[in-house]
Amino acid sequence: MLFAAGFGTRMKHLTAHQPKPLVQVGGKALIDHSIDLARAITPKNIVANLHYLPHMLVDHLNGTEVQTITETPDVLETGGGLRNALPLLGTNPVFTMNTDAIWKGANPLQQVLDVWDPIEMDALLVCVPVAQTIGYSGDGDFTIASDGRLTRGSGAVYGGIQIIKTDLLKTIKEPSFSLNVIWNKMLKNDRLFGISYDGNWCDVGHPEGITQAEEMMNV
Secondary structure (H helix, E strand, O other), X not given: OEEXXXXXXXXXXXXXXXXXXXXXXXXXXXXXXXXXXXXXXXXXXXXXXXOOOHHHHHHHHOOOOEEEEEOOOOOOHHHHHHXXXXXXXXXXXXXXXXXXXXXXXXXXXXXXXXXXXXXXXXXXXXXXXXXXXXXXXXXXXXXXXXXXXXXXXXXXXXXEEEEEOOHHHHHOOOOOOXXXXXXXXXXXXXOEEEEEOOOEEEEOOOOHHHXXXXXXXXX
């Protein structure tokens, strides 16, 4: 599941006439960087949710294996968007991926797949140690315990990639909601896990992130 429905307001003028996933980094659209990582693990299908200027992404993805689903009239956020796409994704655990980050190092999708244990875990998040992030100024989103369990705290940033079971999505009444709501339920049951990414990661949610990501890619 590629999240591609946001307005990209932090990108300012760059998203005035195009959706953020089409912003170019290193001569390639952000969403294409994400698709390349996804293709490397040969998933059964790839789905992208759309909302802002969706026709541009439909045209861009035409001829690829990526299926699209447009959220209308309102954007559904990550949780609602994932639930809305389940008819295309099926009932098995799903990879979800934000399309506004660039990764340098091993394929994070493969790393999380290698560690995934559906018996013990309800979700497994790829987290990046703060020291290995580019263009990020916070303290992190989570603390990773020695057994991989997550707690809200500092030390590691959620990089925007995870494997997650989808059964809890049906327990939320609101049509639009964040996956943080689902994570909170998993945290209460000690079933939210994370892995520490050993490469570098750059947030491209703001214009400065483009240059920072390109510099990271070329180092």
